[in-house]
Amino acid sequence: MNGYVEAGYVVILGTLATYAVSLVARERAVRRRVGAESGKDGAHVAGGLGATPPAVDDPGTST
């Protein structure tokens, strides 16, 4: 009987923890990439990331 309870808790906590960790990891990766880009194009583009978003429609890959 007890095996079921433990299994339930482990699955729930494990899944949520894995998801949380993956979110943070993905966040860090994107943040690093964004930081690199802003450093690179700071010389060319006036205003850099603070500039108004382009009028061109961007196909968002975010969910």
Place this chain on the structure above:
Amino acid sequence: MLRDAVLVAGKDLRIEMRSRVGLNQVGPFAIAVLLLFGLALGPDRRELAPASAGLFWVAVLLSTILAVQRSYAIESADAARDGLRLSGLDPAGIFLGKAGAVAAQLLVLEAALTVGVALLYGTHLSGAVVLVAACAVGTVGLSAVGTLYGVVASGLRTRETLLPLLFLPVVAPVLLAATKAWDAAIAGTPGRADSWLDVLVVFAVLYLAIGTVAFGPLLEDE
């Protein structure tokens, strides 16, 4: 709005009568489904007959997907969709017209399937009023949801797999209610179908309303 609906429905049905895709492809598909169910559940009619209502409606649901996909496929030829959008027709009317055409084709299909079910599964059809009512109202709901999701999927590359994925879960209540209504009719207790018919009516009205409102903006996006 209604005039535009009749116009669009007429156009769709005329295309169908000329190309006969519904007759040549969707119909045989539905019959194939019935046959496959028969094969899956065994030759013993005593097992098939009780399940016939459910099998009938599953076949209808699957056929709806095909009918909706066909409904939008005819628009993609020769930039017909842009023509539709620019024609100045009321989008709500276009929605009702397309849904109406799909519904009409489905009703014909259902008549054929009813004969098929009686033949293949040995179902004793009784309570004809309930059977017909469930078909009529259920089909309206199915066509409404199908046409609405059809326009969502039609402009997209993954439309063939997206439409079934979106459509089937949403119409689960129609499957449930229509099957139960048919079961009640077949069992000789058509009175018990009343609450199920109510569910079908609510569903149909709700999704006709949503479709009428949402179709316009979605059409713009294509």
Place this chain on the structure above:
Amino acid sequence: MSTSKPSMPSSRAVVATQALGVAAITTVAATVWLGLVVTPPDEFMGNLVRLLYVHPPMAWVAFLAYGVSALASLLYLWPRTRAEHFDRLAGASAEVGVVFTGLTLVSGSIWGRPTWGAWWVWDPLLTTTALLFVLYLGYLAVRRVPGEFQARARRSAIVALVAFVDVPIVYLSVEWWRSLHQAPTVLNPTTHKTYVHGSMAWTLLLGFVAFTLVYIWLVAHRYRLAELQDLEDTAGLEMALAERRSEGMA
């Protein structure tokens, strides 16, 4: 439409989410400890009742997430409140929601096996949750199709609302469907009717609170991730434009 320009998070927002994270972990840990160690076994279900402290909270969050997603979709569609952040919120809440919905089904199944002897029963709530799961997946599939932002946001929002409106109809139909077959008087774990008193009641309440905090934390981070990805796309596009411009001038 007001564009909420994606930007790096303010330090206040960062601290707030970190505090939220700490609160979430603390309450979850407390729930687990109370649930597994402190509370007594039930007279009928024995130790299985301990799943009561985690399974209903999963279901609650699943439906909450869906509600939030639908509300955000509605706000996006409504012209006066249309804003990018509502679309992003809808997507974030849906993704977190799908995780919790899956967990609801798994934990319900785990609870069901020793209780009813089967890994699955056509219980109204469980069946509705299963359909909710597939509805969520459809919604996420629509979001993933590439395209112009506004078109994508609008069709996703409509799909979310169409599905949301369906859920009560599904639930009522399935409930009637079940009642036709006079289901045995089985203890439905998701609407646990046996006496939940004393420490059990408090632990259950704590469970709801704890996992709601977890949900909020996860949505905040998923939202942040979406914002950063939009930022990355914008920055990449600006770089490409700048390069194109400088090529033209060279």
